[in-house]
Amino acid sequence: TKQASDLVAETVGPFTTGAADISLTLEGSANTSSEETSSIQVSGTIEIDADSTVPQASAVFIIVRRAAVPSGPPLAAVRLNTADIPGPFSVGDENIMMGGPWPEEVWIQARTDGDGNAMTKDDADFATELIGPIARGSSDVVLHLSR
Numbered sequence: 001t002k003q004a005s006d007l008v009a010e011t012v013g014p015f016t017t018g019a020a021d022i023s024l025t026l027e028g029s030a031n032t033s034s035e036e037t038s039s040i041q042v043s044g045t046i047e048i049d050a051d052s053t054v055p056q057a058s059a060v061f062i063i064v065r066r067a068a069v070p071s072g073p074p075l076a077a078v079r080l081n082t083a084d085i086p087g088p089f090s091v092g093d094e095n096i097m098m099g100g101p102w103p104e105e106v107w108i109q110a111r112t113d114g115d116g117n118a119m120t121k122d123d124a125d126f127a128t129e130l131i132g133p134i135a136r137g138s139s140d141v142v143l144h145l146s147r
Helices: none
Strands: 027-028 040-048 059-065 076-080 086-093 105-113 133-137 141-144
Touching: 040 059, 040 105, 059 086, 076 086, 105 141, 133 141
Parallel strands: 040 141
Antiparallel strands: 040 086, 059 076, 059 105, 105 133
Protein backbone atom coordinates (compact mmCIF):
# COMPACT_ATOMS: atom_id res chain seq x y z
CA THR A 1 0.00 0.00 0.00
CA LYS A 2 1.09 3.55 -0.59
CA GLN A 3 1.09 6.26 2.06
CA ALA A 4 1.39 10.03 1.56
CA SER A 5 4.55 9.99 3.70
CA ASP A 6 6.33 7.36 1.55
CA LEU A 7 9.59 8.47 -0.03
CA VAL A 8 9.83 8.07 -3.80
CA ALA A 9 12.60 7.83 -6.40
CA GLU A 10 12.45 9.14 -9.93
CA THR A 11 11.76 6.37 -12.46
CA VAL A 12 14.92 5.46 -14.38
CA GLY A 13 15.70 2.95 -17.08
CA PRO A 14 15.34 0.84 -19.16
CA PHE A 15 18.36 -1.23 -18.24
CA THR A 16 20.01 -4.18 -19.92
CA THR A 17 20.66 -7.46 -18.14
CA GLY A 18 23.77 -7.15 -16.01
CA ALA A 19 23.67 -3.35 -15.77
CA ALA A 20 25.70 -2.07 -12.83
CA ASP A 21 26.17 1.11 -10.83
CA ILE A 22 22.48 2.01 -10.92
CA SER A 23 21.59 4.59 -8.30
CA LEU A 24 18.13 5.42 -6.96
CA THR A 25 17.65 8.31 -4.55
CA LEU A 26 14.61 8.31 -2.29
CA GLU A 27 13.40 11.82 -1.63
CA GLY A 28 10.28 13.86 -0.94
CA SER A 29 6.95 12.29 -0.18
CA ALA A 30 4.67 10.44 -2.56
CA ASN A 31 2.36 13.48 -2.57
CA THR A 32 4.65 16.49 -2.77
CA SER A 33 2.62 18.78 -5.02
CA SER A 34 -1.01 19.54 -5.71
CA GLU A 35 -0.63 17.90 -9.14
CA GLU A 36 0.47 14.67 -7.47
CA THR A 37 -2.24 14.74 -4.79
CA SER A 38 -4.40 11.67 -4.96
CA SER A 39 -7.98 11.92 -6.05
CA ILE A 40 -10.81 9.53 -5.35
CA GLN A 41 -11.80 7.74 -8.56
CA VAL A 42 -14.62 5.46 -7.32
CA SER A 43 -16.57 5.50 -4.06
CA GLY A 44 -19.73 4.10 -2.55
CA THR A 45 -20.88 1.76 0.20
CA ILE A 46 -20.39 -1.85 1.19
CA GLU A 47 -23.58 -3.56 2.35
CA ILE A 48 -24.41 -6.93 3.88
CA ASP A 49 -27.78 -8.64 4.48
CA ALA A 50 -29.52 -7.50 7.68
CA ASP A 51 -29.62 -11.10 8.95
CA SER A 52 -25.92 -11.70 8.22
CA THR A 53 -22.74 -10.61 9.91
CA VAL A 54 -19.32 -10.25 8.39
CA PRO A 55 -17.13 -13.01 9.74
CA GLN A 56 -14.42 -11.75 12.05
CA ALA A 57 -11.96 -11.79 9.21
CA SER A 58 -8.64 -10.05 9.35
CA ALA A 59 -9.55 -7.78 6.46
CA VAL A 60 -11.97 -6.73 3.76
CA PHE A 61 -10.40 -6.06 0.36
CA ILE A 62 -11.76 -3.81 -2.39
CA ILE A 63 -10.19 -5.08 -5.62
CA VAL A 64 -10.31 -2.97 -8.79
CA ARG A 65 -9.59 -4.49 -12.20
CA ARG A 66 -9.13 -3.06 -15.69
CA ALA A 67 -11.33 -5.74 -17.29
CA ALA A 68 -14.29 -7.99 -16.53
CA VAL A 69 -12.10 -11.10 -16.74
CA PRO A 70 -9.67 -11.27 -13.81
CA SER A 71 -6.14 -11.78 -15.08
CA GLY A 72 -2.86 -10.58 -13.70
CA PRO A 73 -2.54 -8.21 -10.79
CA PRO A 74 -5.40 -5.83 -9.99
CA LEU A 75 -5.28 -2.19 -11.00
CA ALA A 76 -5.82 -1.12 -7.39
CA ALA A 77 -6.64 -2.57 -4.00
CA VAL A 78 -7.78 -1.20 -0.65
CA ARG A 79 -7.70 -3.05 2.67
CA LEU A 80 -10.42 -2.19 5.21
CA ASN A 81 -11.10 -3.42 8.74
CA THR A 82 -14.15 -5.66 9.21
CA ALA A 83 -15.36 -3.19 11.87
CA ASP A 84 -15.92 -0.69 9.03
CA ILE A 85 -18.42 -2.99 7.28
CA PRO A 86 -21.14 -2.11 6.41
CA GLY A 87 -19.98 1.37 5.50
CA PRO A 88 -18.41 3.65 2.93
CA PHE A 89 -15.39 2.93 0.75
CA SER A 90 -13.29 4.88 -1.70
CA VAL A 91 -10.52 3.97 -4.12
CA GLY A 92 -8.20 6.52 -5.67
CA ASP A 93 -4.95 7.13 -7.43
CA GLU A 94 -2.95 6.35 -4.27
CA ASN A 95 -4.29 2.78 -4.41
CA ILE A 96 -2.97 1.99 -7.90
CA MET A 97 -0.61 -0.95 -7.56
CA MET A 98 1.55 -0.92 -10.69
CA GLY A 99 1.43 2.75 -11.71
CA GLY A 100 -0.17 4.33 -14.72
CA PRO A 101 -3.35 6.37 -15.10
CA TRP A 102 -6.81 5.45 -13.87
CA PRO A 103 -8.81 4.00 -16.79
CA GLU A 104 -12.17 5.38 -17.94
CA GLU A 105 -13.93 2.19 -16.76
CA VAL A 106 -13.12 -0.40 -14.10
CA TRP A 107 -14.61 -3.55 -12.54
CA ILE A 108 -14.79 -3.83 -8.75
CA GLN A 109 -15.19 -6.62 -6.20
CA ALA A 110 -15.11 -6.67 -2.39
CA ARG A 111 -14.35 -9.71 -0.27
CA THR A 112 -13.51 -10.66 3.27
CA ASP A 113 -10.37 -12.62 3.99
CA GLY A 114 -9.96 -14.64 7.18
CA ASP A 115 -6.17 -14.70 7.18
CA GLY A 116 -5.68 -11.13 5.91
CA ASN A 117 -3.80 -12.32 2.81
CA ALA A 118 -5.48 -11.12 -0.39
CA MET A 119 -3.84 -13.95 -2.35
CA THR A 120 -5.72 -16.69 -0.50
CA LYS A 121 -9.42 -17.60 -0.54
CA ASP A 122 -11.40 -19.55 2.03
CA ASP A 123 -14.93 -21.00 1.90
CA ALA A 124 -15.88 -18.85 4.92
CA ASP A 125 -15.02 -15.62 3.07
CA PHE A 126 -17.81 -13.34 1.85
CA ALA A 127 -17.57 -11.73 -1.60
CA THR A 128 -19.43 -9.51 -4.02
CA GLU A 129 -19.79 -10.25 -7.68
CA LEU A 130 -17.25 -8.52 -9.93
CA ILE A 131 -19.32 -5.53 -11.07
CA GLY A 132 -18.75 -3.09 -13.89
CA PRO A 133 -18.02 -1.36 -16.01
CA ILE A 134 -17.95 1.49 -13.52
CA ALA A 135 -17.04 4.92 -14.86
CA ARG A 136 -14.17 6.90 -13.38
CA GLY A 137 -15.57 9.38 -10.87
CA SER A 138 -18.57 7.25 -9.86
CA SER A 139 -19.63 7.94 -6.27
CA ASP A 140 -22.72 5.77 -5.83
CA VAL A 141 -21.32 2.24 -6.19
CA VAL A 142 -22.96 -0.34 -3.93
CA LEU A 143 -21.04 -3.54 -3.16
CA HIS A 144 -23.20 -6.20 -1.51
CA LEU A 145 -21.23 -8.83 0.42
CA SER A 146 -22.71 -12.33 0.54
CA ARG A 147 -21.62 -15.97 0.44
